Amino acid sequence: MTHLRTAGLGPPADLGFRGLGNDVQAPVIVTGFHAGRTHKLTPGEKTANRVLAVGRASVEHGFVHLKNWRILTRLRTDPVRATRFLRALLVLTNLEVNR
Numbered sequence: 001m002t003h004l005r006t007a008g009l010g011p012p013a014d015l016g017f018r019g020l021g022n023d024v025q026a027p028v029i030v031t032g033f034h035a036g037r038t039h040k041l042t043p044g045e046k047t048a049n050r051v052l053a054v055g056r057a058s059v060e061h062g063f064v065h066l067k068n069w070r071i072l073t074r075l076r077t078d079p080v081r082a083t084r085f086l087r088a089l090l091v092l093t094n095l096e097v098n099r
Helices: 002-006 043-067 070-074 079-097
Strands: none
Touching: 043 079
8 A cells, every 4th residue: 555655546446435544645545526416527527437437347357256266265375375376266267257
């Protein structure tokens, strides 16, 4: 998270996300724009929301595919080993999905 803050970036989140800091100068989480009863979204804000949604969609699809591998519910190991394991699963999942 520190590297993202240093670069002035934050991880994307959906419009329902609340929390993890409210420092406007150094945003922690990138969310879309919210419309209210008195505030309608401008075309630029709508476009920004679409771009954010497109970026998040592929990540969420990846999580859905990984959840199909039930072994992940019992994974108790070192984070380095888990990362290697997840990378291998991602390759297998991509091969399966792209058949």
